[in-house]
Ligand SMILES: [Zn+2]
């Protein structure tokens with residue numbers, strides 16, 4: 090399997106996953122042209138995409154979904170709540186490209202199984218995904234106010250996990266955001282802080298070693314890549330986890346494709 094985060098952050102998200110036979114995107118939250126560019130830069134043809142799986146209707150996850158679907162005739166997969174909320178912003182989609190999936194379901198795309206799970210976030214019906222091919226798994230879990238047992242159970246066996254490390258709590262608290270927005274982000278249905286992300290990673294590493302964990306969906310205003318990385322590293326060390334021996338920890342880039350990972 091191949092995994093590549095094309096873009097990750099509050100300014101837009103899109104992840105590429107493929108197997109021998111299937112190619113999908115999880116979210117397309119930037120203009121279609123930007124996703125095209127990113128795919129071409131990793132030598133992938135957008136025409137070959139078998140589907141776009143949408144996590145939720147916030148614009149940083151759906152901005153390019155409609156354009157790509159119309160241009161390359163790509164099916165869009167989302168649950169019924171998300172479809173209702175995003176319909177007016179993604180434009181007209183051909184009937185045969187409207188694919189409604191259940192919140193906790195497995196969708197077969199050629200030799201890939203795409204498993205959806207529930208995440209706590211302030212959108213209508215948000216989901217994370219684990220993509221399975223033979224005995225390999227890759228998971229994406231961003232936009233979550235808390236790291237729940239359900240998320241843990243769904244991603245614990247994945248070799249590659251992109252996990253949200255959205256904000257530094259002090260930067261957010263003392264930063265420029267209005268009070269209500271700060272409260273929303275800090276709430277149980279907001280976004281995961283660097284500290285909470287670190288605790289989640291400790292649990293995941295305790296379950297199995299040698300995972301590749303990619304920190305993603307960083308806030309542009311309330312975080313810094315170095316700070317997120319260092320915060321997680323410190324917590325791992327405090328828990329006796331060696332960053333070279335036990336885990337591979339990397340960052341997802343905001344403006345360009347990150348590492349092209351093959352497992
Ligand atoms: Zn969101």
Ligand SMILES: [Zn+2]
Pocket residue numbers: 098099102147149150232306
């Ligand atoms: Zn988001």
